[in-house]
Amino acid sequence: MAQRLTVSDGVSKKTSRVRVAVRLRPYMSRQDEKDEGPCVRGLDSQNLEIINWRNATETVKYHFDVFHGEQTTQQEVFLSSVKPILPHILNGQNASVFAYGPTGAGKTHTMLGTAEQPGVIPRAVREVFNLVSAKDEDEGWDYSIGMSYLEIYNEKVLDLLSPNSQDLPIRENKDKNILIPGLTHTAISSFSDFDKHFIPATLNRTTASTKLNQRSSRSHAILLIKVVRTQRALPHRQQTGKLYLVDLAGSEDNRRTGNQGIRLKESGAINLSLFTLSKVVDALNSGTAARIPYRDSKLTRLLQDSLGGSAHSVMITNIAPEYRYYFDTFSALNFAAKSKLIVNKPFTRETVAVPVLPVKRSREEHEAVGSGAEPHKKKQKEEKKSEQDGSSPSAHYHSLSEPSVMERLIALEKLMMSCQDRNRQSVLKDVAQSRKEIQELKEKQREFERKATLLSQLAKEKSSSKDEAAFKNTLAPLQRKQPNVTKPNKQQAVVQPMQVSQLQPLQHLAVVRKQSVCVTKEKKKLSDLVEPPDGKENVESSWESQLDKSVLNESKQKILHILNTGCLKELKGLQQIGDKKAKLILGWREIQGHFTKLEDLINIEGMTQKRFSSFMKANILSALGK
Numbered sequence: 001m002a003q004r005l006t007v008s009d010g011v012s013k014k015t016s017r018v019r020v021a022v023r024l025r026p027y028m029s030r031q032d033e034k035d036e037g038p039c040v041r042g043l044d045s046q047n048l049e050i051i052n053w054r055n056a057t058e059t060v061k062y063h064f065d066v067f068h069g070e071q072t073t074q075q076e077v078f079l080s081s082v083k084p085i086l087p088h089i090l091n092g093q094n095a096s097v098f099a100y101g102p103t104g105a106g107k108t109h110t111m112l113g114t115a116e117q118p119g120v121i122p123r124a125v126r127e128v129f130n131l132v133s134a135k136d137e138d139e140g141w142d143y144s145i146g147m148s149y150l151e152i153y154n155e156k157v158l159d160l161l162s163p164n165s166q167d168l169p170i171r172e173n174k175d176k177n178i179l180i181p182g183l184t185h186t187a188i189s190s191f192s193d194f195d196k197h198f199i200p201a202t203l204n205r206t207t208a209s210t211k212l213n214q215r216s217s218r219s220h221a222i223l224l225i226k227v228v229r230t231q232r233a234l235p236h237r238q239q240t241g242k243l244y245l246v247d248l249a250g251s252e253d254n255r256r257t258g259n260q261g262i263r264l265k266e267s268g269a270i271n272l273s274l275f276t277l278s279k280v281v282d283a284l285n286s287g288t289a290a291r292i293p294y295r296d297s298k299l300t301r302l303l304q305d306s307l308g309g310s311a312h313s314v315m316i317t318n319i320a321p322e323y324r325y326y327f328d329t330f331s332a333l334n335f336a337a338k339s340k341l342i343v344n345k346p347f348t349r350e351t352v353a354v355p356v357l358p359v360k361r362s363r364e365e366h367e368a369v370g371s372g373a374e375p376h377k378k379k380q381k382e383e384k385k386s387e388q389d390g391s392s393p394s395a396h397y398h399s400l401s402e403p404s405v406m407e408r409l410i411a412l413e414k415l416m417m418s419c420q421d422r423n424r425q426s427v428l429k430d431v432a433q434s435r436k437e438i439q440e441l442k443e444k445q446r447e448f449e450r451k452a453t454l455l456s457q458l459a460k461e462k463s464s465s466k467d468e469a470a471f472k473n474t475l476a477p478l479q480r481k482q483p484n485v486t487k488p489n490k491q492q493a494v495v496q497p498m499q500v501s502q503l504q505p506l507q508h509l510a511v512v513r514k515q516s517v518c519v520t521k522e523k524k525k526l527s528d529l530v531e532p533p534d535g536k537e538n539v540e541s542s543w544e545s546q547l548d549k550s551v552l553n554e555s556k557q558k559i560l561h562i563l564n565t566g567c568l569k570e571l572k573g574l575q576q577i578g579d580k581k582a583k584l585i586l587g588w589r590e591i592q593g594h595f596t597k598l599e600d601l602i603n604i605e606g607m608t609q610k611r612f613s614s615f616m617k618a619n620i621l622s623a624l625g626k
């Protein structure tokens, strides 16, 4: 079983301004009954002007990131406004493209297009597949792509891939990701696979004829393309990038649309959500708003990440040139102008799978999970299958020779990751470092095991040759690792230390290694654990004798308390405890439970008796000085 922890690429300093493009629909004489001609025109690739309604002899000029004139093709819109942001999705970042503008101005044409002139959606999805297949195998990532498709109709979230579904809830998880539980997510393997799902789903979208548009979208449609990439060498490492492609319903002036009854109600919901969108943009621009009103409509709640969030966003504002759209065009241009001031902070979304340590469950619990949860069972089966073929993250762990070491390492990772005040980047580095250290320790453990096996064989040979005296001498130091064992027999002398190191490899390794390296010095080394080194005793403890006993004990208790309960930061707050030692202490706690006495610290790698004495002195004196 694995639990996924989300990590971002740290506190991202990179920002990305919302890019705003304006697209002018071709002039349509049927939309200009009075034959007044266009009221707006482009000046160049970034500028346009619109007649000033206060004074028809003047114009108001606007500057945007891109201006797409009437002749601009679907391909050109895609290439200049959308294609550049797509590679981010393959790197675990989010991107969104949304079409905004009055009804009948060309939003659906821009996003969806026609079979002859495909719009942004089909082109972007095709490009995502192209980008994935162009990825170099050697980079070591596997990609999977999936889609969801929904509409917001009359403030209801409806699943377009599952048309019979009811209004779906919108939730936010602890990492501030907006989620829609129950929304269909379908894996897609190719562009034609996408089309197979997308085309029928698009027909589920609510449209109707109004005076201004024969086939007017009565809902906001949001297509989500999710790209998950998994690192082949470390399959528990995943990055998820999401692309939102949004075709908004148009703002409507009901005096002109002629809407009545249900159309009027739809129009009310559309205008209200667009009004909230405008309030969100105002609040973001003010920079001082206490609250951004994302929650005031479903649309803004879903677009939260695209506006002032973590996405690379592009807004294509569609406008129409005829005079009958004049005020809609004017307000759309003003909305677009203020939207380009919004700044997002994109970052990479990465998850790390952390296998949960096996917990013995009661029979009842097993049955409860097993009975009603078919998918869970299936998942277990699948996990089992992939474990067998070695392709799953857990299989990766299990293939390691010492599962207990791995589990403990992972528990340690989990512990460190849950420490709230850590810097995520440095924790990731630390985890990598810990992993490296553990690998080294494991290597040494194996070496020791080999030596011990040899020793054991040697012992057997010696015992059979009746050379008992020599055999005892060789084995004695190993027996002394266990202070309680007073009269060990010969078999125990060989076997016991191996058992200890196998059961608790992570920490005991340090002790075992020392013994194996210094067999001849064993007596002295072990005596170090109970007696200070020669000549040091008086120097080290003379300062203790000058302190009040109760004060001294109180300080020791405090230190013990920190050792047993402190998080990484608190442990590092102790004198002479750096990052590495603090982690080793956390590791000890994870495995041994707690420190019963301060002297247990000597079991931490690198903590000699001398260092322990110095640690005690520094911490007690420091506590007294405070």
Ligand SMILES: Nc1ncnc2c1ncn2[C@@H]1O[C@H](COP(=O)(O)OP(=O)(O)OP(=O)(O)O)[C@@H](O)[C@H]1O
Pocket (backbone or CB within 6 Å): 024, 025, 026, 101, 102, 103, 104, 105, 106, 107, 108, 109, 110, 213, 215, 216, 217, 218, 248, 249, 250, 251, 318
């Ligand atoms: N760039 C364009 N070139 C040719 N025709 C266009 C263009 N833009 C829009 N049209 C045509 O204008 C009409 C209205 O466009 P469309 O349905 O895309 O508007 P809309 O903004 O989505 O409207 P609504 O908000 O009501 O859904 C359609 O017939 C569409 O084919």
